[in-house]
Amino acid sequence: LQPSTISDVAKAAGVSTATVSRVLSGGSHVSDKTRRQVEKAANELGYTGNAMARALRSKHSGIIGMIVPSISNPFFTALVESVEHELHSVGKTLFLCDSQGSVELEAQRLKSLQQSHVDGIIISPCHGIESAVAINAVPLTTPVVQLDQFVLGTATDWVGVDDARAMEMLVAHLAEQGVKSAVFVSSASTNSSTKARLDGFLDVAARYQIEVRPEDIMLGRFSVDWGEEAGSALAQRDHLPDAIVCGADIVAFGIIRAFNVAGIAIPGRVKLTGFDDVSYASIVTPTLTTVRQPTRLLAAEAVRILSHGPRGETNAFAKVAFAPELVVRESTALN
Amino acid sequence: LQPSTISDVAKAAGVSTATVSRVLSGGSHVSDKTRRQVEKAANELGYTGNAMARALRSKHSGIIGMIVPSISNPFFTALVESVEHELHSVGKTLFLCDSQGSVELEAQRLKSLQQSHVDGIIISPCHGIESAVAINAVPLTTPVVQLDQFVLGTATDWVGVDDARAMEMLVAHLAEQGVKSAVFVSSASTNSSTKARLDGFLDVAARYQIEVRPEDIMLGRFSVDWGEEAGSALAQRDHLPDAIVCGADIVAFGIIRAFNVAGIAIPGRVKLTGFDDVSYASIVTPTLTTVRQPTRLLAAEAVRILSHGPRGETNAFAKVAFAPELVVRESTALN
DNA sequence: GTGAAAGCGCTAACAC
DNA sequence: GTGTTAGCGCTTTCAC
Numbered sequence: 245l246q247p248s249t250i251s252d253v254a255k256a257a258g259v260s261t262a263t264v265s266r267v268l269s270g271g272s273h274v275s276d277k278t279r280r281q282v283e284k285a286a287n288e289l290g291y292t293g294n295a296m297a298r299a300l301r302s303k304h305s306g307i308i309g310m311i312v313p314s315i316s317n318p319f320f321t322a323l324v325e326s327v328e329h330e331l332h333s334v335g336k337t338l339f340l341c342d343s344q345g346s347v348e349l350e351a352q353r354l355k356s357l358q359q360s361h362v363d364g365i366i367i368s369p370c371h372g373i374e375s376a377v378a379i380n381a382v383p384l385t386t387p388v389v390q391l392d393q394f395v396l397g398t399a400t401d402w403v404g405v406d407d408a409r410a411m412e413m414l415v416a417h418l419a420e421q422g423v424k425s426a427v428f429v430s431s432a433s434t435n436s437s438t439k440a441r442l443d444g445f446l447d448v449a450a451r452y453q454i455e456v457r458p459e460d461i462m463l464g465r466f467s468v469d470w471g472e473e474a475g476s477a478l479a480q481r482d483h484l485p486d487a488i489v490c491g492a493d494i495v496a497f498g499i500i501r502a503f504n505v506a507g508i509a510i511p512g513r514v515k516l517t518g519f520d521d522v523s524y525a526s527i528v529t530p531t532l533t534t535v536r537q538p539t540r541l542l543a544a545e546a547v548r549i550l551s552h553g554p555r556g557e558t559n560a561f562a563k564v565a566f567a568p569e570l571v572v573r574e575s576t577a578l579n
Numbered sequence: 580l581q582p583s584t585i586s587d588v589a590k591a592a593g594v595s596t597a598t599v600s601r602v603l604s605g606g607s608h609v610s611d612k613t614r615r616q617v618e619k620a621a622n623e624l625g626y627t628g629n630a631m632a633r634a635l636r637s638k639h640s641g642i643i644g645m646i647v648p649s650i651s652n653p654f655f656t657a658l659v660e661s662v663e664h665e666l667h668s669v670g671k672t673l674f675l676c677d678s679q680g681s682v683e684l685e686a687q688r689l690k691s692l693q694q695s696h697v698d699g700i701i702i703s704p705c706h707g708i709e710s711a712v713a714i715n716a717v718p719l720t721t722p723v724v725q726l727d728q729f730v731l732g733t734a735t736d737w738v739g740v741d742d743a744r745a746m747e748m749l750v751a752h753l754a755e756q757g758v759k760s761a762v763f764v765s766s767a768s769t770n771s772s773t774k775a776r777l778d779g780f781l782d783v784a785a786r787y788q789i790e791v792r793p794e795d796i797m798l799g800r801f802s803v804d805w806g807e808e809a810g811s812a813l814a815q816r817d818h819l820p821d822a823i824v825c826g827a828d829i830v831a832f833g834i835i836r837a838f839n840v841a842g843i844a845i846p847g848r849v850k851l852t853g854f855d856d857v858s859y860a861s862i863v864t865p866t867l868t869t870v871r872q873p874t875r876l877l878a879a880e881a882v883r884i885l886s887h888g889p890r891g892e893t894n895a896f897a898k899v900a901f902a903p904e905l906v907v908r909e910s911t912a913l914n
Numbered sequence: 915g916t917g918a919a920a921g922c923g924c925t926a927a928c929a930c
Numbered sequence: 931g932t933g934t935t936a937g938c939g940c941t942t943t944c945a946c
Binding site: 585596604 | 923925
C-alpha cells in the first residue's frame with residue numbers, strides 16, 4: 245500500500261539504488277540489460293519516485309513559483325496560462341499563488357515559495373512601491389523576474405509592455421475619431437503600470453490638444469467594481485468627456501455596466517478604450533477598443549530569463565518591453 | 580549566501596537541532612529562555628526552513644493539489660479562488676494545475692502531484708468517462724475529491740451542485756415566460772455535468788410541454804467559441820426556438836456574440852439562459868439569466884472532506900450536492 | 915558499468 | 931526540558 249521506493253526497485257531488479265537512479269534519470273553509462281531489468285521492476289512496482297527527496301538531494305525542484313495579484317483578472321489568467329504552457333514545454337511545473345492584491349499576502353507567498361526552494365519566481369507585484377521589501381528579501385540564489393509591473397527599488401529582471409507606446413497609439417486613434425476631451429480611469433498611481441500609462445496618456449493628450457482636467461483623472465483599483473463606481477460618478481456629471489481611457493479592460497467593463505444602467509450610449513455619447521485585450525473585450529457590448537498585451541511573448545521571455553539560472557553579480561538586469569498592438573473595435577467607432 | 584539550516588540555528592543558539600525543531604514547530608516542552616534564544620538566532624540568520632526536508636521526514640507537505648480543465652473558464656477561476664482562500668484559512672497551500680481539457684495532460688498532472696506527495700487532491704475531471712483510469716491510479720493513501728464533474732467508475736468523494744434541481748428551476752422560469760420550444764447547447768454529453776443537465780432539461784421540458792426536437796440538442800465544448808458556432812448555426816435556421824438553454828455561461832456568451840452579429844434580439848426574439856453565474860454574466864449585454872453555483876460552499880466542503888485525511892476502507896464515499904440558485908436577469912425578460 | 919557510502923535538512927523516538 | 935540518534939528517499943562522489 246505504501247508507495248514503493250528506489251530501494252524496492254533496486255532489490256527487485258537485483259541491482260544497487262545507484263544504478264536505479266542512473267536508469268531513471270537519463271541513464272547514461274548503464275548496460276542495456278540492466279536498464280531493461282530496472283525498467284521492468286519499476287513498472288511492476290508502480291514506482292513513481294519522490295519529488296521531494298530528489299529535490300532535497302539534487303538542489304533543484306523543477307518548480308517555478310508564480311505570484312499574481314488576482315487570478316480572476318482575465319489578463320492574469322491569460323498570463324498564467326501562457327506561463328504554464330511555456331514551462332510545460334521545458335519540463336518544469338508551475339506553483340501558482342494569488343496575492344489578492346495584498347502586500348502582506350504577497351510577502352507570505354514569496355516566503356512560502358522560498359521555503360519550497362522553487363527554481364525561480366515569476367511575480368506580478370501587487371504594489372509599485374511597497375512590494376519592494378518582500379521582493380528584496382528573496383535570496384539572490386533564486387532567480388526572480390517581474391512581469392507586468394515593476395517595483396521601484398528592486399533589482400530583478402523585468403518583462404512587460406511598452407506602456408508609453410501603447411498610450412501613443414490609443415490616444416492618436418482617439419484624436420483621429422475627433423476626441424477633444426478625455427477622462428482617465430485606472431488603479432492607484434502607485435501601480436507602476438498605471439503610472440506609466442497615465443504619464444503617457446497625459447503626454448500624448450497634451451500633444452493632440454485633448455483636454456484633461458485634474459478631476460478627469462480617476463484613480464481607484466483594477467477591478468470591474470471600480471470601473472462601475474467611476475462610471476456612475478461620470479454619469480452624474482453635467483457634461484461628459486468625448487472619451488474615457490481605462491488602464492485595464494476590466495475597468496472599462498465596469499464603465500460599460502454603469503453606462504448601460506444610466507442609458508449613456510457608447511460610442512454614441514462617449515468613446516471608451518481599455519487596456520490588455522482580454523478575451524471578454526470582444527464579447528461585451530459594445531466590443532472594446534483596446535491595446536493588446538502579447539501574453540504569449542511575455543510569458544515565453546519570462547521563462548527564458550529564468551532558465552538562465554541565478555545571474556552573476558556583475559551583469560545588469562534585463563528590462564524587456566514588448567510592443568503593444570492597437571485593437572480597434574466598436575467602442576470608439578465614429579457616430 | 581547559502582540559506583541557513585536548522586543546525587546553523589542550533590549552533591548559534593547553543594542548543595541541539597531537536598530543540599530548534601521543537602521551538603519552530605509549535606514548540607511545546609521548551610523553556611521560555613531557550614525559546615527566546617532560538618528565535619533570536621533564527622531571526623538573525625534569516626532562517627526560513629526547508630519545506631522539502633520537512634515534508635520528506637514528516638510525511639506531509641501541507642500542499643493540496645488541484646486540477647481543473649481550464650483556468651480561463653471563469654467558473655473554474657472562481658472555484659480556484661475559493662479553494663485557495665479556504666486552504667489558506669487552514670494553513671495549507673495550493674498547487675494548481677490546468678489539464679487544458681486533455682485526458683493525457685490530466686493524467687500527467689495527477690502523476691506529478693502524486694510524485695510531489697501532496698496531502699490531497701481536488702480535481703474537476705475533464706472527461707466524464709476517460710478520466711477514470713488516471714483517477715483510479717492515485718494511491719488510496721492520497722485523499723481525492725472530485726469537484727463539479729463526477730467520473731463514472733471512480734471511487735472518491737464528490738462535491739457539486741444539484742443539476743436536476745437547477746434545470747427544474749430554469750425551465751420552470753422559462754415556461755412562466757411563455758416559452759414553448761427550446762434548444763439546449765452544451766459540451767459533449769460525456770461530460771457528466773452536461774449529461775445531468777441535459778437529462779434534467781429534457782425531463783422538465785417534457786413536463787412543461789416545451790418542444791425539444793432531436794436537432795435542438797447541440798453538443799460541443801464548454802467554450803465561448805462553441806457557443807458562437809452554435810449560435811451562428813441557429814441564426815441560419817428558418818425559425819428560431821423561443822429559448823436557448825446553455826450548459827454553461829461561457830457558452831451563452833458565445834451565443835450572445837453570434838446573435839449580436841446576426842442582429843437577433845435577446846430576449847426579444849429568443850430568450851437565453853446560462854449556467855454557473857460567473858461574474859461576467861452580469862456584465863454582458865443583455866445580462867444573463869442563469870443558475871448560480873455556490874462556489875464558496877463547494878470549495879469549503881471539498882477542503883473539509885480532504886482535511887479528514889485518507890478514508891477507511893469501509894465507509895462509503897460522500898456525494899454532496901449543493902442547491903443551486905436561480906438568478907433572473909435581462910436575457911429572459913418578457914418582451 | 916556498477917556498488918558502497920555519505921549525506922541533503924529535517925523530525926521523531928528515545929534517553930537522560 | 932533537552933540532547934542523541936536514526937533515518938525519510940534520493941543523488942552523487944568515489945572506488946572497483
